[in-house]
Amino acid sequence: MSKTHVTTTINGEPVEFLCDTSQTVLDVLRDQLGLTGSKEGCGSGDCGACSIIVDGRLVCGCLMLGAEAEGCRIETIEGMAAGDHLHPLQKRFVEMAALQCGICTPGFLVASKALLDRNPNPTETEVRYWLAGNLCRCTGYDKIIRAVMDVAAELRETAR
Amino acid sequence: MARVILSRSFADLYAKGQVEHEVPGLKVRHLVRTLDERFPGIAKHLENGVAVAIDGVLHQNAWLEEVGLDSEVCFMPAIEGG
């Protein structure tokens, strides 16, 4: 079984890898590249724990093949903080207790960032529908939604 | 004398249907020992998988816990929880 050679950019760094044609991007990230921040909760695109951003689009890592990453720009949870500075979403999630067990947290953060990158002023309903593809079983979503709304307001304030 | 209360099932199965018992003893283990003299064989059912409420305070795996002279001591199924 011959492997596919893939050249891509992950969190701003050029990365090359060899993968089986059946491997998902999530498998490659977790098993080959050691980037285990993206989680596998279902393997079928239902839970969003593997959310990553590919060329600016929010994608479930478990639904995209490794081979499809050729030439793509991939952002994962590991690239969200700038050096030792947490992204405002990361910071507010901790401060506002928007996580309990934390397994869904990387996915929520990546998805929330994708939302705020394109819509800096979302309504609560927009946040809830955007994040409807990310499952959380611990929090009842309340504190997650509040944190995202809060960060959106904060980012709008700094942008002014 | 402590007032020992068995759950309905315990009473029916091991204590001839009697729910309430006046039992002397300073510790839970003494109560169990005395009850076992009255109802041979009951001790093993009261010592494992059982919770004991002494005056309304819940104890798991109680054995050496002290019992007051007028205490109400209830034996009931143990509680695990999620």
Place this chain on the structure above:
Amino acid sequence: MSARTYKWIGTRPNRPDGADKVTGRARFGADFNMPGQLVGKVLRSPHAHALIKSIDTSAAEKLAGVKAVVTAKDFPEQENITVPAGEMQVNLRDVTRNIMAREKVLYDGHAVAAVAATTEAVAKEALALIKVEYEILPHVIDVEAAMKDGAPILHDHLRTEGVEPKPTKATNIAKRIDFAKGDVAAGFRKAEVVVERKFTTQPVHQGYIEPHAALASASEDGQVQVWSTTQGHFQVRGFCSRLLNIETSQIRVTPSEIGGGFGGKTVVYLEPVAIRLSQKSGKPVKMVMTREEVFRASGPTSAGVVEVKIGATRDGRIVAAECMVALQAGAFPGSPVGPACMCSFACYDIDDIKVVGYDVVSNRPKVAAYRAPGAPISCWGVESAIDELAIELGMDPIELRLKNAAKQGTKTHYGPTFNRIGFVETLEAAKSSPHYQTPVKRGFHRGVAAGFWFNVGADSSAAAHVGEDGTVTVISGNPDIGGSRASLAMMAAEELGVDYEKVRPVIADTSSIGFNFVTGGSRVTFATGLAVVNAVKEVVRELKIRAAKIWEVEPEAVVWENGMAKPASTNVGEFEPLSLSQLAAMAGKTGGPINGHAQLNAQGAGPGFGVHIVDLAVDHDTGIVTIDRYTAVQDVGTAIHPSYVEGQMQGGAVQGIGWALNEEYIYNAKGKLDNPGFLDYRIPVASDLPMIETVIVEVPNPSHPYGVRGVGEVPIVPPMAAVGNAIARATGIRFLDLPMSPPRVSAAIDAARPKMAAE
């Protein structure tokens, strides 16, 4: 309300594991790897009930890359006895059959064999090469069908426990239990209004987002290391020790961060299998369940039938209550029918009560604990019936509950007389909440329900180590599901009088701290919190001794205040207070390291009560229920970290909303689970919900130094009835069966239309 003032208790500092969890650095079950590890996969039964005639693994063993294959033959037979496995009572004969089927498969998804191979692809190929010859048997899923004469029998040796004389015929009813108070027949004779109804629930899954995962490494000298995602690594050790005949000291279990459990990760599925595969192959073996395996083979909770009868006088005094609860245990005995029976009427002060429970096996995965196990099922029935009673009597549902509320001195139907409890305070808080004080919006309807859970204490160990710079490490042995590290560190900081940031909590493996019972039952902040407080007290005692040595006075002459040793009075002498860091720096000269340890069986867990309020609308055409507003009110004793207390209340409420409106296991005619995935087993998503408001009531538990009761279990108890009660008021239809999913709601509305038109 709490009268004491605290520096840390009741504040909202950042959790100690926060940064790791928002950066992807935290390591969960599937994130552990070892060099040279193999991939383990399980072959599962496609049948609900079948005899295993033969298993041929020879072709799989020959496949290149396969390093080990195991079946039930590789696990020692166990006696049919109930034994403690780490503090839990388990029947080993059943547990070994649940992790690997022996004579029979008992449910769709039951493990039959497992392989370890160099890659996942090879492992999957090997599973396909294992030939299992089955003789398919008739199956039974539904609890009432399983109880009937002539039902397919799961276990030929099973006789109903708790019935005299002991039955001689094989049955699926594993146990009958009875609770009684007063004379229920006489009680009902006093009743002027009687509500009698039969309710049902479907099985629901805990739905943790992280699938089960375990990595095991067995070495040639008999030692075993396990990394797994669990609510109790000491239980993993206990189970593996018993199931594989390995001494506990030879097994070291390290818990990963846990991606949700809710009771479902208190038992073992993969760990013993991974160990056995590792022993046979001589390599580390990693096993991770797929989501489908999680649904088909790991613990959901019971489905149940609840028959409730409640009698009251016209003035709203409940005079008698009766309840029958039958719960599915799954393939092996052991449903939470005991707590279901005990919780049923625990909220109310009623003179005459009778409750009967049945534990029933059927061809479904063996149930595991799920948040307040059993209570949500019986309380769905009881709280719906109470609401119907309120409507019949024309009473406000909170007033009716207040009139009958259990309080200090109320004797429960399961035995104990309540000590200090806060149900009345919780009801009053619900009544005066902003939500209840606001009129319901046009088009919406309001429902209310209450719930109870005992909370649990049990065994905990903890240690506190003072570093050479005076900062403190707090070591405990309970996996942190929802922020317990923060609450433990806060209690330690409070007790020591130092900054929260100076205290670092860690969770130790089974070889690095003494025994701890599972994280569950809402016990960690209470019981392990007590152990931490005691360990810190020991540190403080030692610090006073060290200060006394430095000052050359008696230890009794030293007091500890605000993180400093001070002379107890001016009589002692003029000494500058010594800080923790000063004493730590002098530790070598004054007697060596300063540490404290504590171990205990925490007694006196404080009962918790909750009241939930929901406003919702029902779309009469589609049957879709839209929740507009939701409030959870609960007595938590003392909220150590209010944000995580609120989080527990919100999360539990939303799990309950899912149970009420959507979640259910759906089996086809062959007994195969039809919806083993998040697409078809629909848990609530963000767009289904409003914000979940919380009202924290604090009636401190006298058995805990900070008054902790526990919080996580209670909030899943009221939601189903609260939602059902609101739907009843919205539609005029009393729903008796969960879930109240759109097809069921619209069908019921359609069925009622001609009747309503005729009236």
